[in-house]
Amino acid sequence: MFEGIRAIMIFAEDPEKSARWWGDVLQTGVHLDVDGDAVYAWLDIAGVEFGFHPLDEKRNQRGGSPVPYWAVDDVAAVHRRLLDAGCTHHRGPLDIGDGTGRKIAQLTDPFGNVIGIDGF
Numbered sequence: 179m180f181e182g183i184r185a186i187m188i189f190a191e192d193p194e195k196s197a198r199w200w201g202d203v204l205q206t207g208v209h210l211d212v213d214g215d216a217v218y219a220w221l222d223i224a225g226v227e228f229g230f231h232p233l234d235e236k237r238n239q240r241g242g243s244p245v246p247y248w249a250v251d252d253v254a255a256v257h258r259r260l261l262d263a264g265c266t267h268h269r270g271p272l273d274i275g276d277g278t279g280r281k282i283a284q285l286t287d288p289f290g291n292v293i294g295i296d297g298f
Contacts, residue, residue, distance in 0.1 A: 185220075185227035186246040188291050193219045193230035196289045200228065203263050223248075245284060247294035253281040256295050264288045 197219030
């Protein structure tokens with residue numbers, strides 16, 4: 179029935195700018211779907227579409243979206259890399275408490291979106 183996550187959509191004031199920033203951080207290309215003044219921009223990361231849709235305060239106010247978590251091999255290193263790239267600290271890193279040493283952290287990108295990282 180369910181096969182996995184195909185896409186994660188973030189609502190952004192400037193979808194292309196957000197996608198290009200993340201494209202630089204994740205070292206991948208940006209795809210654009212332009213319809214007049216509206217732009218939907220996305221990245222393809224490990225088969226998941228990481229998309230940026232124009233923010234619409236009526237139908238999806240900021241904070242109304244889930245927090246996407248990226249699987250990473252080294253939470254501390256990726257946390258530092260994202261801070262150096264322009265993110266700000268939001269929460270964590272926290273040990274999830276399952277005895278494995280797995281940690282999570284949340285950062286806010288330069289556009290106000292909260293993004294999570296999950297790993298060791």
